[in-house]
Amino acid sequence: MSLRELAREVGVSPGAPSHHFKGRQALLDALALEGYARLTTALTGALDQADDSLTDRLTALAHAYVTFATANAALLDLMYGHQHESTASGELTAATQRLTALGTQLIERGQRRGEVRAGPVDRLAVPLTAALHGLTALALSGALSPEETEDGLNETVAVLLRGYAP
Incomplete structure (x- = not known):
């Protein structure tokens, strides 16, 4: 989507987005940052x-993550994508670190x-991240129904708890 298409979609003048964003990539980076903020919240x-x-x-934590992620699939894909410009990488890295810090x-x-x-x-956090993201x-992908996702989430938490146990 171009900035011009976005402007048309939201009903503003074609030049309005360019007053706030240098280009399409800057808009995508801003959306990714907003996604990290929303997920962290x-x-x-x-x-x-x-x-x-x-x-x-x-x-x-697990239920909140999966609920957010499944309700915001496109945003999550954008957040974890590697298509961000280098000028935003510091901000995106910090946002990712804030999110990771919760785990x-x-x-x-x-x-x-x-x-x-x-x-x-940091090593113990990897299974948590991998399990929830997986x-x-x-x-x-549709491989799990909502009911199977809920059951799978409960089983995933149980397995993680056993793995983390002293």
């Missing part, structure tokens, strides 16, 4: 509502509480 909100236990916090903080907290085995937090990909 959704996950933080879910964690804020959860009890202190690793089980409750991991379940809340590592969950694991660190679990380690402090004796609920997660010892080990490098389950989301299966759901978005």
